[in-house]
Amino acid sequence: MLEGRNLSFRYHPKKDWILKNISLTVSPGQVIGLKGMSGEGKTTLGKIMAGYLRPDSGFIQVDKYPLPKKGVSPVQMIFQHPELSVNPKWRIHKILSEGIAGNQTLLMDEFGLSPSFLNRYPHELSGGELQRIVIGRSLGKDTRYLIADEITAMLDAITQAQIWHTIMTSIKKRNIGVLAISHDENLLNRICDDCLHIRDLNN
Amino acid sequence: MLSVHQLSVRFTSYETGLKKKETLVTSDLELAVEKGQVVAVAGSSGSGKSLLAHAILGILPGNARVSGEIMFKGTPVTPKRQIKIRGKEMALIPQSIGCLDPLMRIGKQITRAGILSGIEKNKVRVTNILRRYGLPDHTANMFPFQLSGGMARRVLLATATVGKADLIIADEPIHGLHEEVASDILSHLRELADQGKAILLITHDLSRSLLIADKVVVFYAGTTVEEASATAFSGEGKNLHHPYSRALWQALPQNGFFPVSGTQPVLDHLPEGCVFAPRCDKTKFICKIKRPPVMPTDGGFVRCFHA
């Protein structure tokens, strides 16, 4: 179980609290949806759950242990904007090798991408193509939980349906838990076991 | 206002051993938008929507080669003219929030865009435009990294609409925004069109774009496959003519969430005939050997033998 307990956070001691005493759990194999208005703190909460930000109070546990300080994290986060989460100077095969040890060509196939993209740089792919690279990278063998922040908003509907069918198969098979952040209610209704509004979590 | 005819974009790259390679990434793009109109551009990811926008503005990378015809206000667009009119007569809301200058405060970026578009420095109303997009006044003093995803996107909108451009190309302007803000932005774009501007709305959010669009142009694998009136996107999509347009409509989460097996062909290995033939359930022999030409329909045109 991925568990966030009594989390509070603000970006600056003089600023308002973004998150106040939030508790949240994601079970293996479960997809939890998270919605809310722009700027309400969804990405911030995601980053805390993934260990990118430290809460001012409260804690995170993964299957009863704290998040590991080094090595590959069992909690992987995929962001809204793929161009900000890859090294622009690396070719795609190098970017992928950060998360995936195995066969990259196979992975490209699974996500509907041409193996010839492996030799390109990030700016030589369309936004949606790059997002699929980032999603593939996050599904390495040590991944237990996935924080998916608006990950298919930049894909066409057909590719979006394909990607979610791929992700759902993969997480059900490997019992991965997902926190899916999205503004698209219709999408959340399709993929989630349960859907939360950040406003209702904040105290 | 703007028309694009048979537009193709190629990239040259050098492989090992300095062998020169040309990749054709879009071919035969067709599109037109008039004063007072909102034209939505929908289609597959990687089908050339952003490249089209960049080709119109003349901001493709140096290794790109463009052929075909772009007409703006009745005269052909040349590289020299592009430098003169971009940011002034035509403005782009870019898809990537990486386009904001990371080291410059938001207020200054908006002012700079306003000046570029020909407004006098002390006449650029930063606070007004921020409020127009529901952003708090103090956003002006923030740096891009301090903004949430949706706030950054609204700042991009502000920089493109603060000026006086007649053509606004919005590349995924409502991506990642919640319902209220998204509909607000869309109605603002509609207003701008009603005031006499022309809006090209590139978006994957087909259902929301229909709220304001007059026409929808559908792209697949670097080609325009259909131009339809916005009203054709309803029910099961029976009034759409191209099998890809129908599949796109039916893949929306609220319309069935149906994926189509297979993938968009790689652009440098396009099939000889119809680009959708490998995935189409209506494929006949002719589809595999011949490119379907543009054929007129009730609401626009279609590129399919069996429409």
Ligand SMILES: Nc1ncnc2c1ncn2[C@@H]1O[C@H](COP(=O)(O)OP(=O)(O)OP(=O)(O)O)[C@@H](O)[C@H]1O
């Ligand atoms: N690095 C930062 N420094 C200061 N403030 C920040 C920083 N990052 C985010 N914020 C602020 O924290 C608040 C919450 O931001 P967050 O990105 O979590 O929102 P969100 O719910 O994900 O919004 P969106 O739906 O637009 O992506 C916003 O008001 C934002 O301005």
Ligand SMILES: Nc1ncnc2c1ncn2[C@@H]1O[C@H](COP(=O)(O)OP(=O)(O)OP(=O)(O)O)[C@@H](O)[C@H]1O
């Ligand atoms: N600099 C480049 N060199 C080679 N190919 C490129 C380059 N830039 C883009 N491409 C290719 O051109 C095609 C069209 O890209 P474009 O960014 O226009 O797609 P798009 O329709 O905007 O997709 P999305 O909806 O995902 O943003 C893609 O397949 C992409 O890989």
Ligand code: SF4
């Ligand atoms: S031309 Fe043939 S293959 Fe192409 S979309 Fe039409 S029916 Fe399908």
Ligand SMILES: [Mg+2]
């Ligand atoms: Mg966010």
Ligand SMILES: [Mg+2]
């Ligand atoms: Mg694009």
